[in-house]
Amino acid sequence: MAADPRMAGLAPEVVATVHAGARALRDGDPRHAETLLQQACRQAPGHPEPLRYLAILQLHTRRAPQAIDTLQRALALAADDALLHSDLGTAASACGQADAALDSWRRACELDPAQPTPWFNLGRNLQQRGDTDAAIDALERATALAPTLLPAQVLLGDALAHAGRFDASAARYREALRLHPACGDAWRGLSNIKTVPLGDDDAALLRAQLQRRDLTAADRVAMGHALGKLEEDHGRYEAAYAAFQAANGLQKQLTPWRAQPFERYVEEALAATAHLPPPLDPALGQDAIFVVGLPRSGSTLFEQILAAHPLVEGAGELPDLGIVLQQESLRRGLPYPQWVADATAADWDRLGRQYLGRTAHWRNQHPRFTDKHPDNWKHAGVLRAMLPGAVVVETRRAPLETAWSCYKQQFYAQPHFANDLTDIACYLRGCERAMATWRARDPGHIFLHRYESLLENPEPAIRGLLRDCGLAFDPACLAPHRATRSVRTASAAQVRQPLRAGTARAVAYGSLLDPLVSLLAPLLS
Structure with a gap:
C-alpha cells in the first residue's frame, strides 16, 4: 500500500499509532482511540496530522469546541493545509459558528480547488442559509470533481429546485437514482416537483425498489411518499392512500410523536x-x-x-x-x-x-x-x-x-x-x-x-x-x-x-x- 503523503515526516511508530487510533474509533472504542491519538500528538508535537485525527475524534464524540482548538494548533504548523481548513469549517459549523465555517470552507476551496469535500460542505451550508445561487456554483464544482458523490447530486437537485430550475433539478435527481435506484432523497425531490408528475416507468421502478430487503427505513419512507404522490397524480386513490399509510406508519414507529x-x-x-x-x-x-x-x-x-x-x-x-x-x-x-x-x-x-x-x-x-x-x-x-x-x-x-x-x-x-x-x-x-x-x-x-x-x-x-x-x-x-x-x-x-x-x-x-x-x-x- 502506498504511503499516505499526509504522514510524510512522521516516524513509522507514530504512523502506526495514528492508524491504530483511527481503527479504534472506527471499531467503536473512542476512549482507546483518544489515548492512542494523544500519544501520537506527544510523540510528534511538530506535525499537524496526529492533531487532525485527534480533532476528528473530538468531533465524533461531540466536543466541537475542543476540535476547533486542536485544529487551530494544527494550522499553526501548516497554515495553508486545505484539509485542516475544511475540518475547521466542520467543527465551527457544529458550534453554530456559521460565518466562520463558511470562511474556512472557502479558504479550503482556494487552497485546493481539486478537492470535492470542501465544495460540498460550502454548497450545503450556503444552501441552508438561503444563498442558493452560490450554493449551486459550489455543488456543481463538487459533482464535477466527484460525479459519484451521491449527497452532492441530491443537494444540487434541491438547490436547483429552490431556484426554480426544475428541468435541471430533475436531471440531478435522475443521476442520483442512476447511482443508487433506492435513494429516497432523490425520489422525494422528484416527487416534490409537483408540476411534473412521475410516469409509469417510475412507478414500476419504485415498486421494484420497495421490494428490496436491504432498504434503509428512511429510504423506504421517502419512496412510499413518492409512490403515493405518483398514484394520486394518476387517479389511483386507493393505491395512493395505501402508500401514504404504509410510509407514515413506518415513520411513526421510528419516531413516535406524543400528543400530551x-x-x-x-x-x-x-x-x-x-x-x-x-x-x-x-x-x-x-x-x-x-x-x-x-x-x-x-x-x-x-x-x-x-x-x-x-x-x-x-x-x-x-x-x-x-x-x-x-x-x-x-x-x-x-x-x-x-x-x-x-x-x-x-x-x-x-x-x-x-x-x-x-x-x-x-x-x-x-x-x-x-x-x-x-x-x-x-x-x-x-x-x-x-x-x-x-x-x-x-x-x-x-x-x-x-x-x-x-x-x-x-x-x-x-x-x-x-x-x-x-x-x-x-x-x-x-x-x-x-x-x-x-x-x-x-x-x-x-x-x-x-x-x-x-x-x-x-x-x-x-x-x-x-x-x-x-x-x-x-x-x-x-x-x-x-x-x-x-x-x-x-x-x-x-x-x-x-x-x-x-x-x-x-x-x-x-x-x-x-x-x-x-x-x-x-x-x-
Whole structure:
C-alpha cells in the first residue's frame, strides 16, 4: 500500500499509532482511540496530522469546541493545509459558528480547488442559509470533481429546485437514482416537483425498489411518499392512500410523536403569555413579517406574494426565533415557556435585538423581510413584548385539505405530528386555539388570512395582506409566480405557477377520508 503523503515526516511508530487510533474509533472504542491519538500528538508535537485525527475524534464524540482548538494548533504548523481548513469549517459549523465555517470552507476551496469535500460542505451550508445561487456554483464544482458523490447530486437537485430550475433539478435527481435506484432523497425531490408528475416507468421502478430487503427505513419512507404522490397524480386513490399509510406508519414507529406534551405546551404557553410587560420600544421589529400557521396551509404562497413587493426580502424558514428563545432557556436553566412570566421588559428588548442581529443580513437589500418558519406560531404569544413592531400573518387553509396535505408530505424534522391522522387533528386544534387567543390579545399586529379566499379573489386578498403589513399596494404582488427568489420548501414548484382556484385534493379520496373527517369535526363546524 502506498504511503499516505499526509504522514510524510512522521516516524513509522507514530504512523502506526495514528492508524491504530483511527481503527479504534472506527471499531467503536473512542476512549482507546483518544489515548492512542494523544500519544501520537506527544510523540510528534511538530506535525499537524496526529492533531487532525485527534480533532476528528473530538468531533465524533461531540466536543466541537475542543476540535476547533486542536485544529487551530494544527494550522499553526501548516497554515495553508486545505484539509485542516475544511475540518475547521466542520467543527465551527457544529458550534453554530456559521460565518466562520463558511470562511474556512472557502479558504479550503482556494487552497485546493481539486478537492470535492470542501465544495460540498460550502454548497450545503450556503444552501441552508438561503444563498442558493452560490450554493449551486459550489455543488456543481463538487459533482464535477466527484460525479459519484451521491449527497452532492441530491443537494444540487434541491438547490436547483429552490431556484426554480426544475428541468435541471430533475436531471440531478435522475443521476442520483442512476447511482443508487433506492435513494429516497432523490425520489422525494422528484416527487416534490409537483408540476411534473412521475410516469409509469417510475412507478414500476419504485415498486421494484420497495421490494428490496436491504432498504434503509428512511429510504423506504421517502419512496412510499413518492409512490403515493405518483398514484394520486394518476387517479389511483386507493393505491395512493395505501402508500401514504404504509410510509407514515413506518415513520411513526421510528419516531413516535406524543400528543400530551404538545397539549401541555399549548396550555402553558397560553397561560405564560397572558400578561407581558409593555415594551421598551414599541417599534422594535417593525421590519419583520412573520408568516405562521400549519404546514401546507399556503404560507409559502403568502410569503411569495410579500417577497414580490420591492420593499420585502423573502427569507424563508429561519430558525433564529426558536434559537434565541432556546438559548435564553439554557441561560435560565428552565424550558420555554416556564420562564416567560419572569422576563422583564428589558429581557424581552434584549431578546428582540438578538433576533434582529441574527437576521440582519436579510435586510441588506430590502428594509423588510419575511420569516416563515413553521414552528414560529408557537412563539407568537411573546412577540408583543419581544418584537412589538413586527407583523404576524397567520395563514389558514380548509382543515381537511391542510390535514390531508400534511399526511401526504414527508417532513425532514422528526418526530412529526403529520405521521398520524389523529395527531394531525390534535395539532390543528392546538394551533388554531392558540393563534385565536394571541390574535385577540394583539389584534393590531396578528392577522388571519385564508388560502381559499386568496385563490378565489386574489386582488382584494392581496391588497388586504399588504395593508395589514403596512405596505403600499404594488402590482408585482399580483403575479408572485414571476418572483425570482429562492424558495426552500416543498411548495417551490407550486408557487411558481399563476394563482388559480380549485386546488382541493382531499375530496377525490371520498369515503377513504371519512375517519379524518370525523377527527376534524370540531374544526369543520
